Amino acid sequence: MNRKIMIVDDNEYVRASVDIICESGQLDLTSAASGMECLQRLKEGFRGVILMDIMMPEMDGWDTIREMVDRDLYQGNIVVMLTGMGEPDSKMEGLQEYVSDYMTKPFNPDELLDSLEYYLTLLNTPVDNHER
Amino acid sequence: MKHLKMATEKVPILLVITAVAIAFVMMVANRLVLEQIREEAVRQASRQQESSMAAFWEQTSRHGNLFHIEDGRMILGDYYVLNDSNEIPDRIFHITGSRATIFMGDTRIATNVMKADGTRAIGTRLIGPAYDTVFRQGMRYRGSVDILGIPYFTAYDPIRDPSGKVIGALFVGVKQSEYLARYNGIAVKITAINGTLAAIFVLFAVLLILNRRHSEKEIRTQLLFQQHLLDTIPSPIFSKDALGRYNLCNKAFQSYVGLTREELIGKSVFELWPEELAQRYYDMDREIMEATGTQIYESQVRYADGSLRDVMFHKASFRDEHGTPGGLVGVILDITERKAAEKERSLMEAQRHRSRMMELLLIQLNHDLNTPLTPLFALLPMIRRKVEDAGVDRMLEICQQCVNQIQGLAGKTFDLVRISSDRPRLLPVNLAVAADSALGDVSNALAERGVICCNAIDPELKVLGSAEQLTLLFKNLLGNAARYAAQNGKVVLSTTSREDEIVVSVRDDGVGLDREHLALIFDEFYKADSARHDLTTQGLGLAICKRIVINHDGMIWAESPGPGLGTTIFFTLKGDSSGDPLPVLYDI
Numbered sequence: 001m002n003r004k005i006m007i008v009d010d011n012e013y014v015r016a017s018v019d020i021i022c023e024s025g026q027l028d029l030t031s032a033a034s035g036m037e038c039l040q041r042l043k044e045g046f047r048g049v050i051l052m053d054i055m056m057p058e059m060d061g062w063d064t065i066r067e068m069v070d071r072d073l074y075q076g077n078i079v080v081m082l083t084g085m086g087e088p089d090s091k092m093e094g095l096q097e098y099v100s101d102y103m104t105k106p107f108n109p110d111e112l113l114d115s116l117e118y119y120l121t122l123l124n125t126p127v128d129n130h131e132r
Numbered sequence: 133m134k135h136l137k138m139a140t141e142k143v144p145i146l147l148v149i150t151a152v153a154i155a156f157v158m159m160v161a162n163r164l165v166l167e168q169i170r171e172e173a174v175r176q177a178s179r180q181q182e183s184s185m186a187a188f189w190e191q192t193s194r195h196g197n198l199f200h201i202e203d204g205r206m207i208l209g210d211y212y213v214l215n216d217s218n219e220i221p222d223r224i225f226h227i228t229g230s231r232a233t234i235f236m237g238d239t240r241i242a243t244n245v246m247k248a249d250g251t252r253a254i255g256t257r258l259i260g261p262a263y264d265t266v267f268r269q270g271m272r273y274r275g276s277v278d279i280l281g282i283p284y285f286t287a288y289d290p291i292r293d294p295s296g297k298v299i300g301a302l303f304v305g306v307k308q309s310e311y312l313a314r315y316n317g318i319a320v321k322i323t324a325i326n327g328t329l330a331a332i333f334v335l336f337a338v339l340l341i342l343n344r345r346h347s348e349k350e351i352r353t354q355l356l357f358q359q360h361l362l363d364t365i366p367s368p369i370f371s372k373d374a375l376g377r378y379n380l381c382n383k384a385f386q387s388y389v390g391l392t393r394e395e396l397i398g399k400s401v402f403e404l405w406p407e408e409l410a411q412r413y414y415d416m417d418r419e420i421m422e423a424t425g426t427q428i429y430e431s432q433v434r435y436a437d438g439s440l441r442d443v444m445f446h447k448a449s450f451r452d453e454h455g456t457p458g459g460l461v462g463v464i465l466d467i468t469e470r471k472a473a474e475k476e477r478s479l480m481e482a483q484r485h486r487s488r489m490m491e492l493l494l495i496q497l498n499h500d501l502n503t504p505l506t507p508l509f510a511l512l513p514m515i516r517r518k519v520e521d522a523g524v525d526r527m528l529e530i531c532q533q534c535v536n537q538i539q540g541l542a543g544k545t546f547d548l549v550r551i552s553s554d555r556p557r558l559l560p561v562n563l564a565v566a567a568d569s570a571l572g573d574v575s576n577a578l579a580e581r582g583v584i585c586c587n588a589i590d591p592e593l594k595v596l597g598s599a600e601q602l603t604l605l606f607k608n609l610l611g612n613a614a615r616y617a618a619q620n621g622k623v624v625l626s627t628t629s630r631e632d633e634i635v636v637s638v639r640d641d642g643v644g645l646d647r648e649h650l651a652l653i654f655d656e657f658y659k660a661d662s663a664r665h666d667l668t669t670q671g672l673g674l675a676i677c678k679r680i681v682i683n684h685d686g687m688i689w690a691e692s693p694g695p696g697l698g699t700t701i702f703f704t705l706k707g708d709s710s711g712d713p714l715p716v717l718y719d720i
Contacts, residue, residue, distance in 0.1 A: 017507035024514065055499055084502040105502040106509030106539055 001124055004048030005116055006030040008038040008064065009082065010056045014105075018051065018112070025113045027120075035059030039067055047076040049119045051103070054083050062091040065098050074098060078119045082107075151337035155330035162326045166319045173315045174285065177306060178274060181287035184230035184304035189289070191220050192302070199300065200293045206236040206300055215241040218252065224304060231284070233303040235291070238263055241300075245279055253280060258288075258301065266290045266301045276308065283308040368464040371450075374457060376400050376417050388464065390436025421449040421457040430467070442471040491549050498546045501538065508535045544672040547604060551679050556598030558684065560708040563636070564589040566599055567625050570606030574614055582620035583640075585610065589627050594708040595634055597684050602705075605680045608673040609638045609701055616642040616699065633686075634707050639700040645692040653690055654678040677703070 005027045007018040015031045022029040030046055032038040036059060038050070054061040061081060068074040080101045092099075100122075103115060196209015206214040214220075214234050221232035221244045233243035238258045245253045258266075265273040266288050273288040286305035290298045362369050362382035368389075371380040378396045386392060391404070401410040401417075420427050426448040434440050444465040452458050512532045519525050567587050571578075578585055595602075606625075613623040617640040624639045645653065654674045681688040686704040 011503050011506075013507040014503060017510040020514065021510055084499040106506040106535075109510045109514055112510065 001120075002048055003120060004028045004030065004046065005120075006032060006038065006041060006046055006048060006050045008032040008035065008050060008056075008061070009053040010034060011053075014053070014082075021109045021112055022116070024109070025116065027113075027116060035061070035064035035067065038064055039071065039073060042068060042073040042077070043071075049078045049080065049116055049123060051080050051082055051116075054081055060091070062095055065095050069098060076123075078123050080115065080119065147337050147341055151334045154333055158326050158330050162322060166322065169315060169318060170312070173312060177285035177308075177311050178287075180228065180306070181230060181274065181285055181304050184224060184228040184232070185287045185289055185302065187228055188220075188224050188232055188302050188304055191223055198294055199291045201236065201299055206234070206241060206291075216254065217242045218244065228304070230304040230306050235301040235303065237300060238267060243303075245303075245305075247280060256280065258303075262286065262288045267298055270298050277305070279305065285311060367466065369462070370396075371459055371461040372417060373459040374421070376414055379459070385464075387437070388433075388435055417460060420447045420460050423449065433464075441466055441468045443467060494545060494549045498542050501542045505535060505539050505542070509539065541672075544676065548672055548676050548679065551601055551604070551676060551683060555683055556601055558596040558598065558706070560594045561597045561599045561602055562591075563593050563595050563602065563627070563634070563705070564591045566597075566602040567606045569603045570610055573603075573607050574610045577611060577614040578623070581614060581617065583614055583617045583623055584621075585613075585623045585625070587625045589625055589636070593627060593634065595705040596708050597705055601680045601683060605677050605703075606638075608677050612673055612701075613638060613640040613642070616640060618642050618698075629707065630704070632707050632709065633704045635702055635704050637700050637702050639698065641698040644695045644697040644699050645690065646695055650690050650692060654688065674701075677701070681705075 003026070005018075005022055007015050007022075007029060009015050009018075010033055012033070015033065019029050019031065028048075030041055030048075032041055035056060038052070052061040052064060056064075059067070065074075065079060068077075078100045079098060080103055081099050082105055083102050084105050100119060101115065103112070192208055195212040198209060199214075200207055208214055215236065217234070221234065221242055224230060224232035225244050231243070231245050233240050233245055233253075235241065235258055240253055240256050240258075243253050247253045247256070260277060261275070262273040262277050265271050267290070270290055270292075272290060273286070275286060277284055277286045279286075284305035284307055286303060289302045291300040291302060293299045359382075362380070363384075365382060366384055368385035368387075369380075369382045370378060370385045373379045377398055377400045379398070381393060381396055386396070389396070389404075396404070401413040404410070405413065426446055428444060428446050430442065430444050432440060433443050444467050445462060446465065447460055447462040449457050449460045508531075512528060512535060516525055516528045516532070519528060564587060567589055571585055571587065610623065617623055621641045624637075626637055626639075628635045628637075654677070678688050681703045684705055686706070688701065688703040690699055690701050692699045
């Protein structure tokens with residue numbers, strides 16, 4: 001059963017706290033400090049639930065999703081966006097269909113774990129209803 | 133305009149004088165020519181009389197060469213009696229066309245000169261200068277003579293007897309009237325032709341004058357119209373001639389400089405303004421007159437009424453057909469209001485820019501605040517779960533609450549920025565659904581204090597608004613109610629209709645407010661005393677509510693019977709009339 005989670009966030013402490021939460025929930029976490037790194041992990045074969053920060057330097061969350069789709073790296077993943085409130089959303093046009101959920105920062109550890117468990121279940125269900 | 137008038141007045145007089153002069157010259161020339169023709173005619177008449185006389189003598193010589201008087205009769209040759217011998221004068225008349233007479237002494241004895249009654253003038257006498265010349269001086273006479281009152285061109289030759297004594301005379305002559313008839317005909321024709329020409333010329337001059345008068349009238353009308361048009365234009369307009377003198381201005385220009393048209397026209401800048409200023413104007417005008425095209429520049433001028441105004445000068449030189457500068461025209465545009473509007477606009481633009489910058493800053497701040505909050509928010513509960521020491525747990529609880537407060541503040545501040553920055557599109561929204569959505573968000577807070585919420589809003593009621601903002605509005609109001617309602621109290625949401633407005637009320641049974649606080653609670657960061665030290669609030673909730681209601685063109689206010697007696701917040705929204713059944717249209 002796939003219990004792989006990837007956190008894509010440029011903030012080291014966010015990544016670290018997600019790591020701690022995932023560890024407490026026995027989830028297998030991969031950390032990526034940038035969009036580029038996320039794509040690299042995907043190329044190396046990562047498939048799972050991706051927690052994607054939107055506001056990142058150079059390549060933001062939306063750019064990363066576009067690249068995933070363009071490079072055929074999207075299949076087999078579920079993307080949950082991590083948003084601060086009121087971040088610019090003009091770039092999400094046409095990309096929303098690739099996003100399964102939005103999680104507002106800061107988040108409660110229990111809520112996060114509940115969400116991740118839910119999407120992992122979805123990912124591991126043989127019916128490909130999460131694929132678009 | 134005066135110069136033009138003078139010029140147009142001079143021209144007709146000149147024209148008339150010229151016309152009359154030409155007519156006069158023609159008449160004089162006519163006269164001279166006719167005089168010459170007449171002189172020639174008279175000379176011809178004299179020559180004719182000379183040859184007639186020669187013919188007369190030739191005729192008489194056929195009968196003899198000697199004349200004498202015998203028994204009261206004049207005899208030619210030996211026997212030819214000349215008395216009543218009219219055939220000789222008649223032959224002369226036939227040959228030459230001249231009348232002829234034979235005188236014995238001074239008496240006509242044979243003649244074809246007729247008396248008034250048509251009979252021959254036999255027996256009448258010769259008088260006057262011809263008589264004197266022929267009979268007294270014994271010489272021949274040539275010239276004009278009145279015969280029986282009618283003027284003749286004449287020739288008299290004395291007849292002498294063999295002793296040389298003058299005994300009579302031969303006469304030939306033509307009536308001047310008959311002889312000059314042809315000349316008179318010519319004279320009449322020439323006079324008529326010349327007269328007609330002179331008349332045509334004068335007529336032409338008159339027509340020209342009339343035409344000019346008409347053109348002048350048209351020009352005057354046009355000038356009048358032009359002046360009227362200029363006076364109607366609110367911008368000062370003027371023009372100057374090549375010497376820099378004003379030759380045109382409108383009313384706006386007069387009030388601009390505070391001088392009348394009469395005081396301005398024909399004056400140069402040196403006659404109107406102080407030397408130094410005039411010299412500056414003069415130099416500027418020179419520059420413009422020498423340049424081509426329109427010169428536009430902005431300036432600030434003081435009108436005659438004392439007002440300082442921003443103006444734009446448009447000046448251009450005008451040139452005649454040879455390209456010589458003939459003066460300049462100028463228009464002054466008052467752009468004071470435009471300037472003020474521009475300034476206002478740029479101020480507003482700057483204000484908008486500042487707001488936008490502030491907004492971006494707050495968004496950035498919100499993000500930057502949320503990022504470090506995320507680990508704190510995520511890790512604190514986990515740490516507390518691992519801590520067994522009650523004292524440490526209490527400390528962590530305080531930390532947790534501080535983090536909550538920071539997060540709440542960031543969220544609320546962001547809410548306020550977002551709803552302030554853009555005005556939402558107002559669409560039909562189900563009000564009860566928006567309230568329910570908010571209730572879901574605050575249900576935990578309500579449950580914590582055992583507060584029951586009763587949503588009594590008509591489930592079908594629709595208002596014009598933004599679903600997102602209305603939900604936020606209810607969330608803030610219910611959040612407040614959850615905080616200030618009585619323990620295990622009750623919050624009631626209800627509506628009433630007032631004309632096209634919906635009045636929504638959120639009533640709690642909590643702490644209530646005194647009069648002085650009622651108006652202040654909608655201010656940013658205001659907290660009622662009891663809440664001043666409440667770390668879970670930010671004092672922004674009702675300010676956000678107020679902003680949202682303003683965005684919906686509504687009003688918000690609070691009512692409270694007093695402290696401890698509960699508070700009701702009211703706000704108004706526009707009802708959605710589009711949901712009403714459509715009026716039935718009948719085809720007529």
